[in-house]
Amino acid sequence: MIVLIFIYLLALVCWLGSVIFFSFFTAPVVFTVLARPDAGKVFSVIFPRYYILGYVAGGLAFIIAIYLLIASGGPRAWWLASVLTIGLALGCTIYAGIVVRPRVDSIRSVSEEANPDPATKAEFDHLHHLSVMLNGSVLLLDLIALFGTAAALAPRG
16 A cells, blocks of 8 residues: 555656646746747747646546555545646646647647738637636646645544
């Protein structure tokens, strides 16, 4: 059981750490150092790997959290909260990576032209905003899941 909890925690914190590192270090630095079109090219290479990490780590954490919810003795409310928040975070990650990212990639170059089509630029801006909101949601949900896990694992009494 300890090995399973270790793998669960490792998956959860790797996922959370990647979101924190990307959001607060990678993105700001890339957009500071590179011109917007070049930064977009960098992110089109980073994002597939970023989302794969989220799918794998989030999926693993979700599956193990479900097992721990079922296998845990005593009150299960904290495990249930962790399962639900990890599930929501995984859903956000999957939607962002499978639905939003490909559409952003397909219109990125058009939106960065000298005189972009206003409708395409507006769609890009909307999708970018949606992507940022989904990423922020994953960050918050993962933090809640980590707190729920700490509460579930805390000694009773």
